[in-house]
Amino acid sequence: MKIIKAANYENMSKRAADLVYRELKEKQIQVLGLATGGTPIGFYQEIIKEIQRDSLSLDWLYTVNLDEYIGLSPDHRNSYHAYMKKHFFQYVDIPLEQQLLPDGMSADPDKEAKRYEKLVEELGVDLQILGLGQNGHIGFNEPGSSFKGKTSVVDLAPSTIDANARFFEAEEEVPKQAITMGIATIMRSRKIILLASGAEKAEALKEVITGEVTEKIPGTILQQHLDITIIADKEALSLVE
Numbered sequence: 001m002k003i004i005k006a007a008n009y010e011n012m013s014k015r016a017a018d019l020v021y022r023e024l025k026e027k028q029i030q031v032l033g034l035a036t037g038g039t040p041i042g043f044y045q046e047i048i049k050e051i052q053r054d055s056l057s058l059d060w061l062y063t064v065n066l067d068e069y070i071g072l073s074p075d076h077r078n079s080y081h082a083y084m085k086k087h088f089f090q091y092v093d094i095p096l097e098q099q100l101l102p103d104g105m106s107a108d109p110d111k112e113a114k115r116y117e118k119l120v121e122e123l124g125v126d127l128q129i130l131g132l133g134q135n136g137h138i139g140f141n142e143p144g145s146s147f148k149g150k151t152s153v154v155d156l157a158p159s160t161i162d163a164n165a166r167f168f169e170a171e172e173e174v175p176k177q178a179i180t181m182g183i184a185t186i187m188r189s190r191k192i193i194l195l196a197s198g199a200e201k202a203e204a205l206k207e208v209i210t211g212e213v214t215e216k217i218p219g220t221i222l223q224q225h226l227d228i229t230i231i232a233d234k235e236a237l238s239l240v241e
């Protein structure tokens with residue numbers, strides 16, 4: 001595990017953008033795994049600046065996303081499709097058909113999850129960006145999820161619904177289910193960058209870095225990944241020596 005301690009959120013975002021940008025520009029990675037949530041917004045802002053500065057075309061890149069809410073259409077403002085368009089896709093030239101997310105509106109979500117798993121497996125993710133839930137979740141793999149899990153339909157933990165309610169008008173509007181890449185799917189990525197910011201993540205991050213590897217805290221599995229870099233700010237790392 002490589003750990004980069006950033007002074008603050010802005011610095012975390014910049015360090016992450018620099019790292020990912022290098023993978024895109026110098027290594028021309030083919031498949032980039034993306035994350036949503038509050039944490040990566042600054043990272044997207046920074047990497048867009050770098051892409052625009054060099055007029056770097058990304059027309060060859062495929063992106064996959066960790067998850068999508070069930071029941072939200074791509075143009076619903078809280079869907080992860082809409083998030084990705086708003087924070088990243090509208091600024092780059094990745095063709096629409098290469099921007100891959102699970103379909104939260106599928107009539108058969110279990111079938112959609114299987115389709116997405118196969119797609120991600122066939123593409124092979126070169127670099128996956130991850131955030132961290134306050135309860136240690138990655139993607140939407142809540143505490144208790146199997147480390148062997150593939151992409152599937154999952155119920156969100158009440159604490160996750162609570163944490164994500166800030167993006168919605170009312171808590172009742174937060175979907176109760178999502179399609180998420182499984183932990184095994186995520187662990188197949190060749191390289192992983194985990195971002196964490198703020199004191200609310202300190203407890204979970206401490207477990208991820210130093211805790212026992214347990215399905216009770218999904219992020220702890222990352223200790224077993226061969227190429228993981230954690231970029232976190234001081235607050236998030238405040239409980240780690």
Ligand SMILES: N[C@@H]1[C@@H](O)[C@H](O)[C@@H](COP(=O)(O)O)O[C@@H]1O
Pocket residue numbers: 035036037038039040066067130131132133134138139140160164
């Ligand atoms: N499904 C997402 C995760 O992919 C994200 O990493 C996490 C943390 O979110 P935030 O960055 O807003 O704290 O929770 C969300 O529910």
